[in-house]
Amino acid sequence: MKKKGLIIALVVTLVAALTLAGCGGTETGGGGEEAGDAVIRIGVYEPMTGDSAAGGQMTWEGIELANELYPEVLGKKVQLFLEDNKTDKSEAANAVHRLIEHHNVVAIIGSYGSSMSMAGGPVAQEKGIPVVGCSPTNPLVTLGNDYYFRVCFIDPFQGRVMAQYAFEDLGADTAVIIRNVADDYAVGLGNYFQEAFVEFTGSEDSILAVLDYQKGDQDFTAQLTTVKNHNPDVIFAPGLYGDSALMIRQARELGIEQPFLGGDTWEAPEFIEVGGADVEGVVLSTHYSPEATVTDISKEFVEVYTDKFGKEPNAFAALGFDAYMVILDAIERAGSAEPEAIRDALAATENFEGVTGVITLDVNGDATKSAVILKVENGEFRYLTTVDPN
Amino acid sequence: MGRIALQPPGFYSTVAKAYRKQPNRWGLLLTGGVILSLVLFIYWAGGHFNPYQVRILNLIGINIGLGLSLNLINGFTGQFSLGHAGFMAVGAYTTTLLMMPPAIKQMNFFMMPLVSPLDQIQLPFLAALLLGGLLSALMGVLIGAPVLRLRGDYLAIATLGFSEIIRIVITNIRSVTNGALGLKGIPAYTNLWWSWGFALLTIFVMTRLIHSSYGRAFKAIREDEIAAEAMGIGLSRHKMLAFTLAAFLAGIGGGFQASLLTTIEPNMFRFTLTFEILLMVVLGGMGSITGTVIAATIVTILKEVLRGVEAPMNLGFISLPGIPGMRMVIFSLLLILVVLFYREGIMGQRELSWERLLGQKDSSPERGVEI
Numbered sequence: 117m118k119k120k121g122l123i124i125a126l127v128v129t130l131v132a133a134l135t136l137a138g139c140g141g142t143e144t145g146g147g148g149e150e151a152g153d154a155v156i157r158i159g160v161y162e163p164m165t166g167d168s169a170a171g172g173q174m175t176w177e178g179i180e181l182a183n184e185l186y187p188e189v190l191g192k193k194v195q196l197f198l199e200d201n202k203t204d205k206s207e208a209a210n211a212v213h214r215l216i217e218h219h220n221v222v223a224i225i226g227s228y229g230s231s232m233s234m235a236g237g238p239v240a241q242e243k244g245i246p247v248v249g250c251s252p253t254n255p256l257v258t259l260g261n262d263y264y265f266r267v268c269f270i271d272p273f274q275g276r277v278m279a280q281y282a283f284e285d286l287g288a289d290t291a292v293i294i295r296n297v298a299d300d301y302a303v304g305l306g307n308y309f310q311e312a313f314v315e316f317t318g319s320e321d322s323i324l325a326v327l328d329y330q331k332g333d334q335d336f337t338a339q340l341t342t343v344k345n346h347n348p349d350v351i352f353a354p355g356l357y358g359d360s361a362l363m364i365r366q367a368r369e370l371g372i373e374q375p376f377l378g379g380d381t382w383e384a385p386e387f388i389e390v391g392g393a394d395v396e397g398v399v400l401s402t403h404y405s406p407e408a409t410v411t412d413i414s415k416e417f418v419e420v421y422t423d424k425f426g427k428e429p430n431a432f433a434a435l436g437f438d439a440y441m442v443i444l445d446a447i448e449r450a451g452s453a454e455p456e457a458i459r460d461a462l463a464a465t466e467n468f469e470g471v472t473g474v475i476t477l478d479v480n481g482d483a484t485k486s487a488v489i490l491k492v493e494n495g496e497f498r499y500l501t502t503v504d505p506n
Numbered sequence: 507m508g509r510i511a512l513q514p515p516g517f518y519s520t521v522a523k524a525y526r527k528q529p530n531r532w533g534l535l536l537t538g539g540v541i542l543s544l545v546l547f548i549y550w551a552g553g554h555f556n557p558y559q560v561r562i563l564n565l566i567g568i569n570i571g572l573g574l575s576l577n578l579i580n581g582f583t584g585q586f587s588l589g590h591a592g593f594m595a596v597g598a599y600t601t602t603l604l605m606m607p608p609a610i611k612q613m614n615f616f617m618m619p620l621v622s623p624l625d626q627i628q629l630p631f632l633a634a635l636l637l638g639g640l641l642s643a644l645m646g647v648l649i650g651a652p653v654l655r656l657r658g659d660y661l662a663i664a665t666l667g668f669s670e671i672i673r674i675v676i677t678n679i680r681s682v683t684n685g686a687l688g689l690k691g692i693p694a695y696t697n698l699w700w701s702w703g704f705a706l707l708t709i710f711v712m713t714r715l716i717h718s719s720y721g722r723a724f725k726a727i728r729e730d731e732i733a734a735e736a737m738g739i740g741l742s743r744h745k746m747l748a749f750t751l752a753a754f755l756a757g758i759g760g761g762f763q764a765s766l767l768t769t770i771e772p773n774m775f776r777f778t779l780t781f782e783i784l785l786m787v788v789l790g791g792m793g794s795i796t797g798t799v800i801a802a803t804i805v806t807i808l809k810e811v812l813r814g815v816e817a818p819m820n821l822g823f824i825s826l827p828g829i830p831g832m833r834m835v836i837f838s839l840l841l842i843l844v845v846l847f848y849r850e851g852i853m854g855q856r857e858l859s860w861e862r863l864l865g866q867k868d869s870s871p872e873r874g875v876e877i
Contacts, residue, residue, distance in 0.1 A: 164830030217558035
């Protein structure tokens with residue numbers, strides 16, 4: 117009994133200590149608030165842990181870097197507040213709530229992953245706080261939500277870009293789509309590629325087959341055998357980098373020589389690590405490439421990022437950087453840090469020169485801007501061409 | 507006579523006491539008082555708490571209901587089921603599809619239209635919830651009939667598999683569920699009255715059920731199936747009853763959660779969701795209503811309070827940078843401590859009663875003897 121009492125005491129003390137430590141932490145946050153209106157508070161909710169942790173951390177690097185380079189607007193310091201959404205919908209909504217209620221932020225950046233953004237969106241809309249997404253590409257994120265914007269292009273555009281590339285540059289007349297059916301991104305992208313490709317070729321039969329697989333599948337032999345029988349000109353395979361790299365390896369083993377095309381999720385070092393020599397020649401569309409520095413600020417970004425992190429910047433860091441810069445630009449144009457004023461200024465964003473290109477936000481709050489096409493060569497992503505929206 | 511002699515000493519007096527135990531008048535009054543003050547608190551909280559705190563309160567209410575429904579199968583009937591995420595998915599999707607306004611449906615299904623007549627239907631929240639619960643209960647019957655013949659680990663694996671099947675079916679029937687794209691813009695009806703009404707109703711139903719002849723039969727099945735059958739308890743009938751009722755409540759809980767989050771997608775309902783609820787049941791004590799209520803409250807609050815640990819900290823003499831994921835480490839440590847030293851959870855199989863609280867001799871029998 118004595119031992120039990122001791123353990124209870126231990127657990128209670130631990131919990132109490134943690135709770136106090138937690139309060140201590142938040143109090144320091146409150147200390148900044150006391151300084152009055154000298155600080156502009158911007159919230160960030162990103163998946164720092166969980167399935168999408170890699171994406172969230174890359175984005176956060178970009179946001180932090182932007183804050184370091186441009187720490188002030190309207191003569192006030194900008195303070196960032198990060199909340200982890202654990203790659204979980206419920207947590208994402210809670211995180212947005214906490215940013216607004218607890219940290220009193222005037223604008224929010226996030227999140228990597230469309231599903232988390234869709235959970236956080238309504239909360240921000242209800243409270244009238246504008247959000248700028250970095251890389252959620254699902255059209256539903258901004259649809260019907262006046263307070264959600266994003267600095268990336270959306271799936272329909274990306275699907276179209278790849279269809280255009282396949283038709284015009286590769287001269288393809290037939291294609292097969294293999295997609296991860298459990299992933300909204302892959303399903304959306306596949307759909308828009310199909311629509312655009314049919315339009316370009318002018319034939320309903322140009323898509324020979326649409327094949328599904330599940331997230332985490334290890335064996336793609338069944339789908340790939342079907343692909344081989346159809347013998348298409350190109351294979352469009354939107355999905356996560358791990359699954360896709362594995363699939364391409366198996367395809368090459370089966371003797372499928374046709375080019376594989378994919379989307380921005382493939383732009384990760386792991387894609388090449390897993391795929392090795394088999395992913396050579398794979399073509400993908402993405403938001404940004406350090407080799408295609410389109411604006412002055414992109415040059416600066418590449419230099420500073422390489423200096424600080426000792427590696428080449430990726431698209432997600434660049435998008436995080438741009439999301440921060442777009443908000444800062446809106447605050448400056450609004451001349452005020454009131455959420456409503458920021459929202460209105462954001463909606464009017466036009467020809468903003470960001471790292472990832474020239475950004476104009478349309479009626480839905482989506483960015484219309486150019487996409488970059490990359491090709492894997494000698495174990496590296498190399499810049500191929502830029503495609504403008506039309 | 508020989509059979510009677512086999513029972514441990516004091517067996518019959520305990521059984522007799524358990525049967526004789528009637529809620530005394532003071533207890534009823536006190537219970538009424540507690541419910542009244544809870545209602546007043548909810549009314550007060552609705553006006554004074556900020557939306558973030560209200561949200562946490564809502565989550566607590568829903569989690570209590572979900573935890574209790576899982577406890578009914580796992581704790582009281584002793585059938586280790588891991589299918590809760592599947593039932594919640596059925597409830598959440600049915601409720602959502604039935605109550606969502608047609609205009610919002612059209613916006614969601616921009617890639618593949620929703621099949622008629624679902625695209626025109628719009629029911630009130632309560633009707634949609636109940637239908638969601640009923641469909642989930644129907645699933646419970648369908649899956650329970652073959653699967654409840656299994657025991658222990660086999661049952662756990664079969665129910666886990668079933669829950670994954672539901673998720674994959676939802677992912678693939680895109681013209682009904684919108685597949686992996688998920689649904690957004692679900693009307694946010696869930697408020698404190700709904701979520702706590704759900705919690706209170708579940709507590710009430712569970713208490714009545716557990717103290718009825720059905721409840722005693724559930725516990726008998728948990729302790730020893732063969733002995734229970736020998737005593738004339740219909741095994742499959744009672745298991746099915748517990749399973750179906752739990753599925754019904756889980757479906758309703760899923761509906762509430764969908765309306766609280768205002769967005770759902772198949773990946774929400776992975777088996778990790780089941781484990782989160784299982785955590786509350788195990789932490790509180792398998793087979794204790796009070797335990798589940800306490801654990802659901804603590805777990806839900808702790809998950810948010812520990813966010814502070816991840817923020818950059820200033821301890822006066824040293825400044826620590828924020829470490830994302832830290833709170834899950836602490837959470838896991840607490841869990842390990844509890845499981846190591848409190849194998850039975852916070853309450854074991856005990857319940858709080860007024861007798862116990864007011865220091866009177868506890869009349870509820872100890873673990874193992876109670877039927």
